[in-house]
Amino acid sequence: MRNAEIRRLDREIERATKKLEAVRRGEWWPLNGKERRAMTRAAVGGAYQVARGRSPQRADARLDSTGSAAEIRLNAELNALHGERQRLVTEAAREKAKKKASGWF
DSSP states (O other): OHHHHHHHHHHHHHHHHHHHHHHHTTOSTTSOHHHHHHHHHHHHHHHHHHHTTOOOHHHHHHHHHHHHHHHHHHHHHHHHHHHHHHHHHHHHHHHHHHHHHHSOO
């Protein structure tokens, strides 16, 4: 049972890692709805500023801050998954040691 849970966590860790790499490359698919709306709003606001002949500096800053917020969120999720995996591995090792110590062989 423990091994199945560890494998499930490994798959989730792999997914979270792929999402984090995608966000670092600037892709939008791993973003949640709130982050996508913020990115779209900033991009449209920047396009509007450029069309008016003004600098899109504030919109660029919003795009960057939203991207880093998504990166921080995914990084925290990844750290939590790693911690949970470590906890399961430790529990499985304790159970195995306890089983070995109580048996004849």
